[in-house]
Amino acid sequence: MYAIEVHNVQKSYKNGVQALNGLNLTVKTGEIFSLLGQNGAGKSTLISILTTYLKPNTGKITMLGKDILKDSGEIRSYIACVAQRTSIDTHLSLEENMMFQARLYKIPKNEARKRMSTLIDEFELGQYLKYPVSSYSGGIKRRLDIALNMMSNPKILFLDEPTVGMDIQSRMTMWKMMRKIRDDFGTTIFLTTHYLEEADNLSDTICIMKDGKEIVQGSPFELRTYTRQDAIKVQFSNKENAKIAIPLLSKDFTQLTCTLQNDSILMDTTSSESDLIKVNKFLLKSQISFQGIEIAEPTLEDVFLRLTEKKED
Ligand SMILES: Nc1ncnc2c1ncn2[C@@H]1O[C@H](COP(=O)(O)OP(=O)(O)O)[C@@H](O)[C@H]1O
Ligand SMILES: [Mg+2]
Incomplete structure (x- = not known):
């Protein structure tokens, strides 16, 4: 079963901008999928639609076998999204944020504590527990935000330009974290990026899009003649x-x-x-x-x- 199937999706905004223009793509269960495109290509618009925040004008989207319009409530309980602006409360510590998230998802306290300590261990975040999130740099904040979003044990994790503006060192730490999420938690990752090198290094599948439409989808190996020449x-x-x-x-x-x-x-x-x-x-x-x-x-x-x-x- 595919994690996500997008068929011929169109989306225009009230101001007349056609952000998506007949887009098609498929995401396999358990893979890291990168949507690669320049600013304005329509990446964030697609993420807003897949996370049920916006509705498409036309087209069909299935996630985990469910129709995104008919079963949006159920789909919402299976996914998590780290948007470009962080959702983490910067006045609180990471643990306070995580326990609050657990309450939102009605996870029993004991279970929540267990998950929290697993996530903190797996992602080596112990050193960041003492101080409020506001005291950390952008790159670390983003990692804490991802750990927070893993509390609900999502089947699909969406990340909108997770490494934008980061230096190469922080970017590589982030890649390691994403591989761990795929390999140890079995979560499907859907991320957007405008870095060719990132998509090439990190993903199982890349979809290159331009002006609201896919140009090509394939593995880094299949796209090698275009991306590595x-x-x-x-x-x-x-x-x-x-x-x-x-x-x-x-x-x-x-x-x-x-x-x-x-x-x-x-x-x-x-x-x-x-x-x-x-x-x-x-x-x-x-x-x-x-x-x-x-x-x-x-x-x-x-x-x-x-x-x-x-x-x-
Ligand atoms: N809320 C909005 N209202 C009107 N136009 C928008 C809105 N959000 C994005 N757009 C436009 O839609 C197009 C795609 O934007 P976006 O999905 O943000 O692309 P990307 O994330 O790839 O940079 C752009 O031309 C952008 O200006
Ligand atoms: Mg964007």
Whole structure:
């Protein structure tokens, strides 16, 4: 059974903005699913719909086999959501927050205490119990918020851009926490992100969306040709020099697609290191003056370009 099935969902806001435009995706039970897209793609809108906060205009959504419109009450008891703004009460300690959450979900006190100590141990949060949540940094607050939302033992946990603005160290701690939630608690994780690297590292399945619609869904392995293809970037002193060099490079490296980007030339490659050496040698031998040469990892924008080119083919 799928944890979530979204069929042809449309959502427009009162101001006329069409945030979702016939979106389709499926989330498997027990996986980490990343919805990847730039600002304004419609990620938060979809999370609001899946967490039953907003209703779609058209389309069909099934969660854990139930219809989201008919069985919203039951669905709500199976899910938890960590939104972009934290839901944790910053004036209270983590334990006070957790016991309060347990009361909301009518979890008996003894059971609640047991769950609380398991979560604190599993996520190594013991050191943060003493002081109110307000005394901690954004990254730690977010981790405490996730632990709080695990109190109800959700089948699906929604996280809206959980690592936005974090440094790489905090981001990696967060990834570890999410893997633990999947592996030790068996919870399905649905998260949104605009970091290509995060989706690639963390997820079992990635769905890339743009302008309210999915472009492609697959495993990081299946999407590798789009998300991992490096390019050789040759930088010139100005655009004119780059324009002059493009036909020379294309002629000698027929197998690499060359594109002009401002004052640089990007050459798509599947063997970046050996191609880097070859291109460098060629430039020196042909006495083409350039500023620098490097291997450039793809950005989300590059991935979109590749995907749309592929569709046109
Ligand atoms: N409450 C709202 N009222 C009107 N337009 C909205 C509202 N929320 C979001 N939008 C618009 O809908 C589109 C999708 O937004 P959103 O779902 O927040 O995207 P994302 O989370 O991917 O950045 C954007 O154009 C945004 O401006
Ligand atoms: Mg958003």
